Amino acid sequence: MNGAESLVHTLVNCGVDTCFANPGTSEMHFVAALDRIAGVKCVLGLQENVVTGMADGYFRMARKPAATLLHCGPGLANGMANLHNARRARSAVVNVVGDQATYHRPHDAPLTADTEGMARTVSDWVRTTTAAADVGRDAAQAVQAAMTHPGQIATLVLPSDASWNAGGVPAQPLPSPAVQPVDQARIAQAAQLLRSGEKVLLLLAGGAVWAEGQALAWAIAQHSGADLMADYMASHLHRGQGRLPLARVPYATEKACQALAPYQHIILVNAKPPVGFFAYPDKPSVQHAPGANLFTLSRPDQDALATLQALVAELGAPMAAMPAVGPRPGRPSGAVTPEGLAQAVAALMPEGAIISDESVSFGRGFYPHTYAAPAHDWLHLAGGAIGEGLPMATGAALGTGGGRRVISLQADGSAMYSLQALWTQARENLPCTTIILSNRKYNILIGEYGNVGANPGPTAMAMLDLGNPDLNWLQLANGMGVEAARAETLDQLCDLMAHSFAQSGPFLIELCI
C-alpha cells in the first residue's frame, strides 16, 4: 500500500467522505488512490478558491469536515482567501496539498514555493509528511485537529514521494478533542449581572444562534429582561418561523455604536467583542458604550448550548414560547428595492432553504423582512474576504445531500471573484438559485469613498465602476451550463424564483438594481 492509498483509507475511516479538488501532477497518486478505493465523493472546482469555499459551505451544513485537494504552494495560495473565511467561520476543513518530492525540493523547480509558510497564515494546524509510513497517522491527526470544537483548518502538505512510496499504514480515527468546559464561576457572575437591574445585552454567536440556543437565550431574556442580539459576524443562523426575530449588530460603525449604546453590560455568548470591520479617522474601534462592561460568558471554542443551559438552570428561568413573528409575507410587486427582494425571498423560499448571503451593500436590511419566512438557515461571509458566496452555496448544497434549496443573495462584484462555482453547480446538478444583485459597481466602496472625500473623479471611478463593459450574467451563467434570466421588477423576480424552485438544478437570476 502506498502513502496515498493509506491517506484515502484513513480519511474514509475518519468519516471524511467528500473531497473538493483541483489536482495537479504532484497529486496524481492521490487521485489514483481515490479512483481505486471507494468511499470518497470527489467534486471538481475550476479554481482553488471555489474548492476551499465549497469545503466551508459543506462543513457548515454537514458539521463534519470535507477534504480539499490542492496543488503545491500556488494552488493553496489560490484557495487561501476562502480558507481565511472558513477559519473565521470556525469551520472544519482538512486540506491536502500535494507538493514537490522531498528529494526534488532542493532543486527549486518552478512550482516550488514556501507551502508551509503559506499554509500557516490560514491554518490552525499544519504538517508536512515526509514518509509514506506517516501519512495515515498524520491524516488522522489532521482530521482530529480540524474537529477541535467548533472547527479548525488543518493543512497536510504531502510531498509526492510520501504519496507514491510503499509502506502506507491506514490509521483509525482519533477522538475529537474535548470541548472546553463551561466555566461555572462565569455562569454565576452572568446571573448576577442579569439580576442587577441594569441594562444587559446577550450578544450571541456560534451555537447560540441556532434554534436550540435561541430557545435557551429567549428563556433567559424573558426571565431577566435582558435583550438579545446576534454578533454581526455570526456565520450561520437559524431563522424564520419558530426561531427568534434576532437583529444583528449593524455593519456601519455609527449604527453599531447606536445599537449598543443602551447597554451597561454586554454578555458575550460565543461572540467576540463587537469592533468595527475597519477603522475610520475619528470613529471608535470598539462599538460598545464607553464604560460598558464586556463580559465573556463563553468563548467561541466553548459549548454555547451547555453554557446557555447552565445559565438557564442558574437563573431558574422557565422555557418560554418563542415570540410570534407574524404571518409569512406575501409576494411583493413593483420596482426592485432591498426590502422588496427580502420580502420576495421570504414569500417564496421553500421550507428548509439555505441562504448564502454575500449581498454586501444591498443586503444590510434583509433581516426584518425575513423573520416570518419558513424556517431556514442563513449563512454569512464570516471573514469579510469577498468571493465566497457562490462556492459556499455550492458546498452547502452538497453538505445537505442536495435535498434543500440554496439561495444565493450575491453582489455582482463579489460574484466575479469566483464565478467558476456556477460550473460545479451545473455539473453536480445542485438545487442552487443565484440572485445576482447587479448594480455594476463596487457600491460599498463608492459609499466608503464618500467617507473619505468628495465625489469620486474619473480615476477613482475607473477602480469602482463595473460598467464599460457591463457584465452579462445570463451569458456568463449559460457559458458554464447554468440556465439564467433577468429580472427588472419584483414581479419578474418572483416568477423566476418560482420557476427555479420547481427545478432540480441550478438557475441564475440577474436582478437589475
Place this chain on the structure above:
Amino acid sequence: MNGAESLVHTLVNCGVDTCFANPGTSEMHFVAALDRIAGVKCVLGLQENVVTGMADGYFRMARKPAATLLHCGPGLANGMANLHNARRARSAVVNVVGDQATYHRPHDAPLTADTEGMARTVSDWVRTTTAAADVGRDAAQAVQAAMTHPGQIATLVLPSDASWNAGGVPAQPLPSPAVQPVDQARIAQAAQLLRSGEKVLLLLAGGAVWAEGQALAWAIAQHSGADLMADYMASHLHRGQGRLPLARVPYATEKACQALAPYQHIILVNAKPPVGFFAYPDKPSVQHAPGANLFTLSRPDQDALATLQALVAELGAPMAAMPAVGPRPGRPSGAVTPEGLAQAVAALMPEGAIISDESVSFGRGFYPHTYAAPAHDWLHLAGGAIGEGLPMATGAALGTGGGRRVISLQADGSAMYSLQALWTQARENLPCTTIILSNRKYNILIGEYGNVGANPGPTAMAMLDLGNPDLNWLQLANGMGVEAARAETLDQLCDLMAHSFAQSGPFLIELCI
C-alpha cells in the same frame, strides 16, 4: 499632505505610472490620492490574480515596474499565485497592500490576517509602514528593491492610518542597485571549456535569449562549435526572422535528458541548472548527463549581455550573420493540429506581435513552426502556476502602450482560473487575441495519470474532465464584452485571426482541439 498622497507623488517621481488595482475600504485614501494627483493610470482587474498577472506582463514589455493595489491579506492571497510566477520570471512589481489601521489590528476584525506572513512567501522585499511620514521613503525603497536586476517583487503593507494621517513626505527616486558584475575568472574558464574540443552547450536564459544576446551567443557558437539552447523556463524570448531558431530544453524528463545527454559541459548563461518540473519515481531530478560539468558563467541576477560580450572578446569571436530560418510559413488548412496552429500563428501574426503562451500540453511543439514568423516576443509561464496567460497578455498589451498585437495561446482549463482578465481587455480596448485551446479536459493531468497507473476510472475522470457541462467560451467572452467565435478547422482559425488582427480591440477564438 497625507501618507497616501506622498505615496502617489513618490511613485510618480520614481517613474511608476501604471497601477493595476482591486481596491477595498482600507485603500480608499490611496484611491482618493490617485484621483487627485495626476500621473498614474489605474487599471481595474476583477480578481487579484488578474491584477498581479497584469503587473507581470506589463513589466516584461515595459521593463519598469507597475504598482498593484490590493486589499488586506486575503486580497493579497488572491494575487499570490501570479506573484509567484512573476518572481520566477524575475519581473519587477511594487505591491501596495492596504491593511487594518495600526491601532485597529489588535481588535482582530474579520479581515485581519497575517499580511506580512503571506507577503513574505512571494516577495523579495516586504515592509509594513506604520507612520505617514515614512510612506514616501518606504515607497522609494520598494521601487528600488523591485528594480534589483533583473526585477524583484517588493510588497509595501500600508495600514490605513499611515495613509490618512497628515505628515506625508514625497521621496525622490533612489538609484537602481548595481547589477552584479561579470566574473572575469569565469569568462576565462568558459573560454577554456569552449576551446577544449569537448561537447559544450550554452544554456541561455534572461537577457541571453533576447535579440542582442542571441547575436552574441551565435558568434560564440559559430566560433567555438558549441551548441545553443534556451532554458525551458526562459520567461521571455525574442523569436522569428532575424533571431536564432533556438530550441528549448523539453518539458518531459525523458526528452530533456535525451536533449542534454550529448554534452560534457553545460555553460549556464543566466540559466539555472536544468531540473525536472516535477519528480517521478525512477526518473532523475536533474537532466544533464551523469558526470557532465554544469558551469555557471552568469547567474540570473547578473548581466547576460555584458557576460556574453566579455566571452566574445575573450574568444576573439567575430560577429556572424544570423542563420537563415527560411521563408515565412503559408496559411495552413484542414484539421486542427498543434503544428497547424503554430503554422497559422506564424503565417498571420503581425510584425512585433507578443505571444502569451499558456498552451500547456497542446503547445509543446510550437517552436519549430514559428522560427520563420516575423520578429516577435514569446512569453512563457515562468513559475508553473496556471492562470497567468490571460492576465499576462493583458498587462503586456498595456506595457507596450497598446501598439502591438498580443496573441494568447491559452489552454482552456488554465483560462478558467483567471477568465476575468477578458473584461479588462474589453474595458481597455486592448489588441488582445485569445485562442482558447478547447479540449475540455485537464489533458496534461490525464497524461500524468497514465504515468501513475492505468486508465483513469470515473472518480479520477471527475477531477480531470472539464466536460459535463462543456464550457461555452463564446458566451463567457461575450458576457465580459469580448467578441468571440469558434473555429473547428485551421481555415476557420486563419479567417478569424485575420478578422481579429484587423480590429483594434480584443477578440476570442475558441479553437476546438
